[in-house]
Amino acid sequence: MIVTRELTKRFGHVLAVDHVDLEVREGDRYGFLGPNGSGKTTVVRMLLGLVYATSGQIEVLGRPVPSKISQVLPQIGSLIEAPAAYGHLSGRANLLLIDAAGPHRGGRARSRRVDEALDRVGLGGIDSRAVKKYSLGMRQRLGLAAALLRAPRLLILDEPTNGLDPQGIREIRDLLAELNAAGTTVFLSSHQLAEVEQLCTRVGVLDHGRLVLQDDLDALRGLTGRVIVRSPDADRAAALLDGRVAHRDADRLVITEADPAAVNAELVSAGLRVTEVSAERRSLEELVLSVTSSGSDRIDGPRFGQGARRHQPGPAAAGAVPTEPGLADPVRPGPVLADPVRVDPAADEEA
């Protein structure tokens, strides 16, 4: 569906996208992750022919972009950064204009298409008020409706749930899953890890313009080979499993043992009570944080140490990821695929 080879974009002296080899297969629900300013939007704009690559090739729906862009775009629905609309017109009038603006495909069916798209995103009963009076969530839905207007084969969405409440986020997630089941490939660019984790089957992670990770989500979120135990008799459990306790946090133990059933049996047969036992899994958050550095929106002063920066997840990630057992741990077991070079003005001074 989308293949890029050595895709590179330079804005003046800034290398925004650096030799990116994306591969999105037909039917994928692809999550495109990365900190703010890592180049996600530039990649998305290059896929849509809005920004021209400095070097490298792009193929979308089997055709080269941007040379054959006019054949590709009619089959793509897109939401690029924030949704946009003419504020003085109603949502329906906006969609009618957008539909009429594209290549002509039956003006007669236009109003039916618009109604269908509005229904899909939950704006079916919208009145004729001007878009400038819409809430952020309504604008987001309208933007999605515009993307869905012509039953696209490929949806390229940048932060589609921005501004929606939890109910709305769930609705949109269900809608995207439904469209995907009907054959639409979904390419979702986001920094909301939770959103990607819940929807996507495959992820690519961008950091400072480089694709540092691209794989199936299931493969990435594999077992770590450790077991997490919660027990009111944590002291005795720690003593019993001495040597295999990797980490202890009050009544929560991390055991270097692959099989939760074996650990459970061992504890129970020693007469210890077990509240909870489970195999530890890598979370997407840990993975992404291990391969990326802080986003370009963070600008540290010279006194700010490197260590503190390492362990501070970005504000968005911190708010978005639900706290599950086993995630609070600052260990980063994931494969470190890239070691971003950091310029730390404090390092020299403090040495």
Place this chain on the structure above:
Amino acid sequence: MIAVELLKLVRRPRSWVSIALLCGLPIVVAIFVAVTHVAPPPGQGPALLSAVLSNGSLFPAAALAIVLPIFLPIAVAVMAGDSIAGEASSGMLRYLLARPVGRTRLLIAKLIALVAYVLLAVVLVALTSYLTGRLLFGNSPVAVTPTGITTTNVVANTLSGTGLTPEQVILRTAGAVAFIAVSMLGVGAIALFLSTITDSSLGAALGAIAALIASGVLVALNASAAVSPYLPTRYWLAWLDFFRQPILWRDIDRGFEIQGVYVLVFLAAAWANFASKDITS
């Protein structure tokens, strides 16, 4: 896409407010002149206005002379400056291009909407002021102004000389309307070009107005006489020659030519820039 752009033009309140203002100013002037019967002394104030008192059908030409120096170029610069930059700043540009609307097609559609706006504005100013003139002023075919300074000469030449029939007045006014529309397209082309460079419609409009003011300053300056024939505002007032007897075609032709060159050059530049530009808005 062309139909979409025209639809956007007529559905946007701004288009009609600006045209209403353009038509309103000459009406206000007409009312004052009609009530007080004090026309500006010949050679001062807007051209032709002193002749209007006696012949109302000249008022469209006087009205165009009233809006031409500032009002009309500002309105055109604002509309043209907004054409691409406005879409960019509202965020719609990326969605239009991803729809897809080809970049060249979008530019052509914007240009056609701009032409429609200019024609609409100029023709509506001429029509409303014609009605106003017929309503408020007399229709005597004879001119009264004494000879003296250039603009009065213009008037005096036509009206005190052979005199114009009503048909001739209408025909010549139509010629003036066409000339002014083409001059305004020159302004529009400059603003459209700037509009493809910046994402700020205000910046594009002000840039075009700045170019006009600079041109106006240089045209008035004797020291810059060498370049003045090539400046965009040099022949702006040449349409007054339509009201001479016989019509002085020399400056009118020059004016059409120079505006044609400006329109072509700036449209080509706008296209070259827009077609190769990274859309990051």
